[in-house]
Amino acid sequence: MRHGDIDLVVRPAERQDARFLAELWAYSFPGEASAEARLGTLLEGGGPHGGLDTCWIAEGEGRPVGGFRTLPLRMTLRGRMNPVQGLAAVAVAPDARRRGVGREMCRRALRLGVENQQRMSALFPFRTSFYADLGYALVGELERHQFSPEALPLFPEYRAARSLSMQEAQELLPAFYDGLLPRLHGPVERTRQAWKHLLSAVEGVCGVPDGDGGLRGYATVDVAHASVPERSMLRVRELLAEDAEAYRSLLGWISAQRSQWGRVQYDASRGERFHKLLSHPRLQGQAPARGLWFPSSVLLRGPMLRILDLPGLLSDERIAERGVLAVRDDEIAENAGIWGWGRGGVQRSQEGTPGEGLPIGLVTELFVEGRLPGQAGARTEWDPALGIDDFRLYDVF
Numbered sequence: 001m002r003h004g005d006i007d008l009v010v011r012p013a014e015r016q017d018a019r020f021l022a023e024l025w026a027y028s029f030p031g032e033a034s035a036e037a038r039l040g041t042l043l044e045g046g047g048p049h050g051g052l053d054t055c056w057i058a059e060g061e062g063r064p065v066g067g068f069r070t071l072p073l074r075m076t077l078r079g080r081m082n083p084v085q086g087l088a089a090v091a092v093a094p095d096a097r098r099r100g101v102g103r104e105m106c107r108r109a110l111r112l113g114v115e116n117q118q119r120m121s122a123l124f125p126f127r128t129s130f131y132a133d134l135g136y137a138l139v140g141e142l143e144r145h146q147f148s149p150e151a152l153p154l155f156p157e158y159r160a161a162r163s164l165s166m167q168e169a170q171e172l173l174p175a176f177y178d179g180l181l182p183r184l185h186g187p188v189e190r191t192r193q194a195w196k197h198l199l200s201a202v203e204g205v206c207g208v209p210d211g212d213g214g215l216r217g218y219a220t221v222d223v224a225h226a227s228v229p230e231r232s233m234l235r236v237r238e239l240l241a242e243d244a245e246a247y248r249s250l251l252g253w254i255s256a257q258r259s260q261w262g263r264v265q266y267d268a269s270r271g272e273r274f275h276k277l278l279s280h281p282r283l284q285g286q287a288p289a290r291g292l293w294f295p296s297s298v299l300l301r302g303p304m305l306r307i308l309d310l311p312g313l314l315s316d317e318r319i320a321e322r323g324v325l326a327v328r329d330d331e332i333a334e335n336a337g338i339w340g341w342g343r344g345g346v347q348r349s350q351e352g353t354p355g356e357g358l359p360i361g362l363v364t365e366l367f368v369e370g371r372l373p374g375q376a377g378a379r380t381e382w383d384p385a386l387g388i389d390d391f392r393l394y395d396v397f
């Protein structure tokens with residue numbers, strides 16, 4: 001394994017680092033915010049996930065050579081809240097790349113997560129292999145459907161759906177979302193700032209009232225305008241419902257928009273089996289594929305996760321209770337070894353032996369899918385919304 005050739009010092013960012021970070025990120029993530037806009041956000045207290053207090057600087061050869069952010073998130077994993085590190089904005093100065101700085105910064109970030117007692121680290125990768133080498137696993141899957149609104153039934157429940165003003169949305173959505181978290185797998189808690197940011201980026205919100213001043217579901221939408229009206233597309237950004245009736249209300253509301261929009265885009269969890277609801281689940285604008293087969297959706301892959309605190313997770317879920325789990329972790333020695341259940345709870349009977357056991361990336365993947373040995377059936381009381389236990393992280397950072 002290659003080691004970096006720059007000795008790095010990683011330290012919390014200070015005010016005088018803000019310009020370096022703003023310029024580094026504007027260069028590294030082109031097409032997003034400008035350096036000036038980034039600088040303003042950093043100095044004025046930050047964006048949806050925090051400000052300068054979440055930023056880190058890597059120095060080498062007497063100068064800053066990179067930066068990243070660690071976001072203190074709280075993520076629901078099968079309904080249980082966990083402190084999770086969001087790793088974001090990993091960037092290396094253009095003249096310091098391919099010398100191991102990026103990898104070493106990520107290793108330091110993992111250590112920071114362990115020190116902060118975070119259970120997992122989560123990120124959206126520029127390339128999966130880079131993070132897979134550090135023990136991350138790709139966990140999210142969405143089916144992107146594009147269809148004519150007529151293909152979606154006008155479910156009679158659509159009459160229960162109401163368009164919400166942005167002010168109503170700001171008041172009602174957070175409480176509904178928070179209440180649903182114990183029945184979801186993957187979403188993170190949102191600050192008021194995060195909600196403000198999210199709602200400022202959408203053009204419409206539809207809610208299903210619960211008759212008691214709250215909601216049973218909501219959908220946020222925006223529109224991709226095209227000069228040809230029938231090519232304009234209504235895009236569903238988020239759709240959350242607590243039961244099948246509220247789900248059908250929201251889909252019916254989308255179907256009822258058919259006189260205005262020629263197309264709808266919706267990213268469904270695989271467990272929704274959304275194609276079953278469409279009268280013709282064909283992806284619009286695509287040529288037939290493989291003889292008479294037709295393309296139906298595009299598979300999107302999302303975040304990567306990595307377990308930071310394996311004993312903590314095993315113990316929460318009582319996973320090792322019914323057997324032993326041999327784990328290999330080349331970065332976090334505290335996770336490596338043979339785990340089982342003793343009198344005092346989860347115990348490590350043997351420390352890690354190099355090269356032996358299930359790699360931590362695979363353990364992460366199996367854990368998220370609920371397929372670790374002993375995991376199925378360990379939590380019988382969990383009642384996922386709509387019966388769907390797919391992992392899904394709505395926020396992007």
Ligand SMILES: CC(C)(COP(=O)(O)OP(=O)(O)OC[C@H]1O[C@@H](n2cnc3c(N)ncnc32)[C@H](O)[C@@H]1OP(=O)(O)O)[C@@H](O)C(=O)NCCC(=O)NCCS
Pocket residue numbers: 002003004005028029089090091092093096097098099100101102103104124125126127129130
């Ligand atoms: C992605 C990014 C952070 C990588 O940073 P970096 O410092 O170049 O990364 P590293 O040097 O640690 O690793 C990159 C590659 O160089 C190799 N490498 C490391 N040290 C090396 C050396 N001394 N000589 C030659 N190659 C080296 C690594 O093995 C790695 O190989 P791989 O392509 O097979 O994975 C950087 O390119 C960047 O800032 N990109 C723009 C922003 C971005 O996309 N960020 C990621 C957000 S998720």
